Amino acid sequence: MAKHRIELLEDLRKAGAEGDVDFLREGVKVLAEAMMEMEVSRKTGAGLYERSDERLNYRNGYRERWWDTRAGTINLNIPRLRSGTYFPSLLEPRRRTEQALLSVVQEAYVLGVSTRKVDKLVRTLGMDGISKSEVSRICQELDEEVNRWRNRLLEGTYPYLWLDATYIKARDNGRVTNLAVVVAYGVRETGEREIIGIDIGPSEDGAFWTAFLRSLVSRGLKGVLLVVSDAHVGLINAIATTLGGAGWQRCRVHFMRNALARVSRGAQSMVAAAIRTIFAQPDKDSARDQLRRVSDSLQSRFTNVSELLDGAEDDLLAFMDFPREHWRQISTTNPLERVNREIKRRTNVVGIFPNREAVIRLVGAILIEQQDEWATGRRYFSTESMQKILQCTVEETPAGELQLCGV
Secondary structure (H helix, E strand, O other), X not given: OHHHHHHHHHHHHHHHHOOOHHHHHXXXXXXXXXXXXXXXXXXXXXXXXXXXXXXXXXXXXXXXXXXXXXXXXXXXXXXEEOOOOOOOHHHOOOOHHHHHHHHHHHHHHHHOOOHHHHHHHHHHOOOOOOOHHHHHHHHHHHXXXXXXXXXXXOOOOOOEEEEEEXXXXXXXXXXXXXXXXXXXXXXXXOOOEEEEEEEEEOOOOHHHHHHHHHHHHHOOOOOOOEEEEOOOHHHHHHHHHHOOOOEXXXXXXXXXXXXXXXXXXXXXXXXXXXXXXXXXXXXXXXXXXXXXHHHHHXXXXXXXXXXXXXXXXXXXXXXXXXXXXXXXXXXXXXXXXXXXXXXXXXXXXXXXXXXXXXXHHHHHHHXXXXXHHHHOOOOOOOXXXXXXXXXOEOOOOOOOOOXXXXX
């Protein structure tokens, strides 16, 4: 076996030395796909087309993935599983040096750093220098990969959807402006989380949010039962317009900030403690009763907070219609804000982007990397807890949405 492997590697090395790049690339593709087939066979308990009493899972076709290697870009066919996920070990998040190289090239490109400086930076990583044409090629490939990822079809249903925005400085029409980067983050019916959309615009107005959500629907977004976001008016209207039938959960962390902004600093701890008791209740009826008690207790001294609570009752407690195992995650936008913090950490290095395309390139690359990490991890919600939602849904409405019958 070792002898055959050595002979194969020698043939591949000679092919590369002789300039037969296509042969070398095809060889890498064959080896990679053979490795994936072996890994999937171990996961399913049976080989391809094999009948086995020890079978654990079934295959479910393939998905395409572009893989950048030293032999060039290879189009891999990655096996899919009927239940659960599979992510090839050979595509595990890149080695740190390669991540650093990619980051240097991206940041250098968007900052307009000279080719000579890029080459010097790459050499400090202990790697060979790269030419201007190589920088251009990598950036073009990044654009293509990000665009494929942004426009991919969405399969299955997404009962939970989080929406939020962060702001990044970029040059637009000759002046520096704050651009809104909006991100959609969903959990599939299988309990797996996924970043399903990203876009940029001049602000978070209703028209922009509506166009963004319609683009998600056109790509296949369906089955949304609960949308979690802050109380931005334009966003709320866009959700009602495009995702009819879905409930809306007002982020309770954002609500708390809004409430505390209406009281003096000295009273904030007391008011915050009172509001928290609402979310500590074991069920929705108890939470409603507690909300009204808290509202009544604050009425005389903090009338504006009391009115805020009364007006937000349904939106603050929408998460309690869903399985208790999900309450902590679906009551706030915290899951998505963690993603946004990573975006800010990486984009702060750049400072001011030269144009919108540069923003999409770098943020898209960050999110693809995050998605790959999730694909190798455990489910966000268990299959059992997700079944509680699926068992409590009725047929699709004329608008194409699922309705919850209660948990």
